[in-house]
Amino acid sequence: xxxxxxxxxxxxxxxxxxxxxxxxxxxxxxxxxxxxxxxxxxxxxxxxxxxxxxxxxxxxxxxxxxxxxxxxxxxxxxxxxxxxxxxxxxxxxxxxxxxxxxxxxxxxxxxxxxxxxxxxxxxxxxxxxxxxxxxxxxxxxxxxxxxxxxxxxxxxxxxxxxxxxxxxxxxxxxxxxxxxxxxxxxxxxxxxxxxxxxxxxxxxxxxxxxx
Amino acid sequence: xxxxxxxxxxxxxxxxxxxxxxxxxxxxxxxxxxxxxxxxxxxxxxxxxxxxxxxxxxxxxxxxxxxxxxxxxxxxxxxxxxxxxxxxxxxxxxxxxxxxxxxxxxxxxxxxxxxxxxxxxxxxxxxxxxxxxxxxxxxxxxxxxxxxxxxxxxxxxxxxxxxxxxxxxxxxxxxxxxxxxxxxxxxxxxxxxxxxxxxxxxxxxxxxxxx
Numbered sequence: 001x002x003x004x005x006x007x008x009x010x011x012x013x014x015x016x017x018x019x020x021x022x023x024x025x026x027x028x029x030x031x032x033x034x035x036x037x038x039x040x041x042x043x044x045x046x047x048x049x050x051x052x053x054x055x056x057x058x059x060x061x062x063x064x065x066x067x068x069x070x071x072x073x074x075x076x077x078x079x080x081x082x083x084x085x086x087x088x089x090x091x092x093x094x095x096x097x098x099x100x101x102x103x104x105x106x107x108x109x110x111x112x113x114x115x116x117x118x119x120x121x122x123x124x125x126x127x128x129x130x131x132x133x134x135x136x137x138x139x140x141x142x143x144x145x146x147x148x149x150x151x152x153x154x155x156x157x158x159x160x161x162x163x164x165x166x167x168x169x170x171x172x173x174x175x176x177x178x179x180x181x182x183x184x185x186x187x188x189x190x191x192x193x194x195x196x197x198x199x200x201x202x203x204x205x206x207x208x209x210x211x
Numbered sequence: 212x213x214x215x216x217x218x219x220x221x222x223x224x225x226x227x228x229x230x231x232x233x234x235x236x237x238x239x240x241x242x243x244x245x246x247x248x249x250x251x252x253x254x255x256x257x258x259x260x261x262x263x264x265x266x267x268x269x270x271x272x273x274x275x276x277x278x279x280x281x282x283x284x285x286x287x288x289x290x291x292x293x294x295x296x297x298x299x300x301x302x303x304x305x306x307x308x309x310x311x312x313x314x315x316x317x318x319x320x321x322x323x324x325x326x327x328x329x330x331x332x333x334x335x336x337x338x339x340x341x342x343x344x345x346x347x348x349x350x351x352x353x354x355x356x357x358x359x360x361x362x363x364x365x366x367x368x369x370x371x372x373x374x375x376x377x378x379x380x381x382x383x384x385x386x387x388x389x390x391x392x393x394x395x396x397x398x399x400x401x402x403x404x405x406x407x408x409x410x411x412x413x414x415x416x417x418x419x420x421x422x
Contacts, residue, residue, distance in 0.1 A: 013415050017408035021389060044394060080411045081418030099310035100406075109407060110414045148417065172417045174410060178232060183255060189420060191413035195311075195404065196320060197228035199385060200291045202402035203321045204224050206359065206383045207292030209400060 008056050015053055016080055018043065023073040035066035084110040086172070087145065091161050092152030093118035093131050096176060100152060102127045114144055119157075134161070141168035148172040155179045219267050226264055227291055229254065234284040246277035295321040297383070298356065302372050303363030304329035304342050307387060311363060313338045325355055330368075345372070352379035359383040366390045 022043055026034060040047040054072075077083070088111045090101050097118070106113050116126055119134040132140060140146075141164075149170050151158055158179030165173075166185050173181050173190040181190045233254055237245060251258040265283075288294070299322045301312050308329070317324050327337055330345040343351060351357075352375075360381050362369055369390030376384075377396050384392050384401040392401045 014408070014412055016415065017405070017411035020411065021405075021408070042394075079415070081414040082411070084414065084418060086414070086417060095306070095310035095313045099306035102306045104406060104410065106410075109410050110418075111410070148413070172413070174413050180255075183253075189413070189416045191409050191416065193404075193406065193409050194228070194232075195315060197225070197232070198402055198404050199315065199317075199320050199322070200228035200231065200293070201225055202359070202383070202385050202400070203292040203295065203297070204227065204290070205400045205402065206297060207295060207321075 012053050012056050015045075016076055019050075019053070020073065020076045020080060020082075023069055023076065026069045027073055032069055033066055034069055039067065080110070082108065082110045085112040086110060086147045087112050087114045088148040088150065089113070089115040089117060089140070089146045089170075090150040090152060091117045091134065091137070091165075092154075092157075092176075093121055093124075093126060094152065097150075097152035098126050100150060100176070101129075111148060114146060115140055137161070138164055138168055141165065141170060146170055148174065150174045150176070151179070151181075152176050159184070223264050223267050226256075227287055230261075230264070231284065231287045231291060231293075234280055234287065237280045238284055243280055244277055245280055250278065291321070293319065293321045296323040297321060297358045298323050298325045299359040299361065300324070300326040300328060300351070300357045300381075301361040301363060302328045302345065302348070302376075303365075303368075303387075304332055304335075304337060305363065308361075308363035309337055311361060311387070312340075322359060325357060326351055348372070349375055349379055352376065352381060357381055359385065361385040361387070362390070362392075363387050370395070 022039070036047040036050045040050050043050070085107075088106065090097055090113065093101070093116055097116070101113065101116055113129070116129050116131050117134045117137055117140075118131050121131050122133045124131050147170065149162075149165050149172070151161065151173055153161055155178040158175075158177040162173070162179065162181055162185070166188070171185070171188045173188060175181055175190050175192045176195070178194065181188050181192075233250070247258040247261045251261050254261070296318070299317065301308055301324065304312070304327055308327070312324065312327055324340070327340050327342050328345045328348055328351075329342045332342050333344045335342050358381065360373075360376050360383070362372065362384055364372055366389040369386075369388040373384070373390065373392055373396070377399070382396070382399045384399060386392055386401050386403045387406070389405065392399050392403075
């Protein structure tokens with residue numbers, strides 16, 4: 001059983017999806033068992049780092065045997081919450097929203113997409129679902145109680161959308177806008193994806209490669 | 212003048228785009244000057260953290276005055292490399308590639324998109340540019356010398372694409388696939404965007420909110 005994970009640092013938590021991905025690949029390739037040494041070589045982490053990380057959740061390894069791939073994969077998946085089906089809506093059906101709606105494997109990640117919203121393109125189907133009108137967002141939330149909102153609108157529309165959502169009890173966000181949700185709603189759970197920050201970090205590394 | 216930035220840690224570098232974003236917003240709102248205290252309140256960092264971060268690049272602040280917003284914005288932009296125009300190609304024109312090609316402000320970020328590639332949809336225009344055939348990627352690289360490639364193909368296609376690109380001298384990557392470029396090409400500069408990892412981190416936080 002995983003330990004109580006109250007005090008796990010964000011850096012450990014942020015590595016868990018990587019473990020899950022790597023173990024999923026091993027499983028797909030028919031590998032049943034792996035030593036922390038092998039796992040570390042493949043992941044570019046030290047074996048002691050891996051042992052430490054997994055110890056945060058109660059271990060899983062066995063001296064002299066290593067890790068049982070399927071079991072560890074399943075356990076990490078459970079810790080991450082992949083067996084959930086959080087009712088989730090996506091707001092903003094521009095290119096980005098469309099990409100997110102069609103590209104991501106929400107079901108196997110623990111999310112259930114129950115509504116797509118845009119202030120235009122109402123009725124157009126994306127991945128089999130008709131786009132709903134953002135004007136009816138509050139009404140939809142009252143009725144369908146989504147738990148998670150994916151924010152794919154520009155920053156200038158995000159404040160209003162998030163305010164509506166929080167009022168309706170939606171406080172979990174996957175945020176692609178630059179609107180700072182947690183600064184405005186400290187009680188919110190929010191994972192930000194700032195693509196432009198990532199691109200700039202790349203630029204920095206290219207620009208300063210030969211320093 | 213910025214200090215030589217050879218030994219700046221990745222965590223400082225990863226904060227620079229955020230400073231740049233915040234300062235850009237201040238500038239847009241007509242704010243000329245800001246104290247490190249005010250900046251820290253807006254950014255959710257401590258004032259001492261901000262001073263430390265900016266000291267890595269030679270300071271910029273003035274005792275009793277604070278920071279000159281325009282100047283700091285410009286200096287951080289220069290450090291990040293926004294005045295470059297790295298010739299850049301995007302490979303993979305599915306929903307994600309299309310979103311990236313149309314959504315991102317490449318020019319103001321220091322990148323110049325010179326080619327879009329896909330193995331299908333050849334000739335279809337995205338953001339005014341006709342999609343080129345991935346089969347001609349090597350030839351295009353010989354001729355046009357792109358410096359940066361944005362990888363928007365699935366993991367199973369990424370290995371072959373990246374191998375071709377590295378052979379043609381392209382070693383800077385913005386990678387949306389799960390293919391581990393640096394593990395295979397340690398000389399490569401690579402910024403990974405693992406959207407599914409981000410989504411799983413969100414799931415973890417939602418699942419364990421009440422622990």
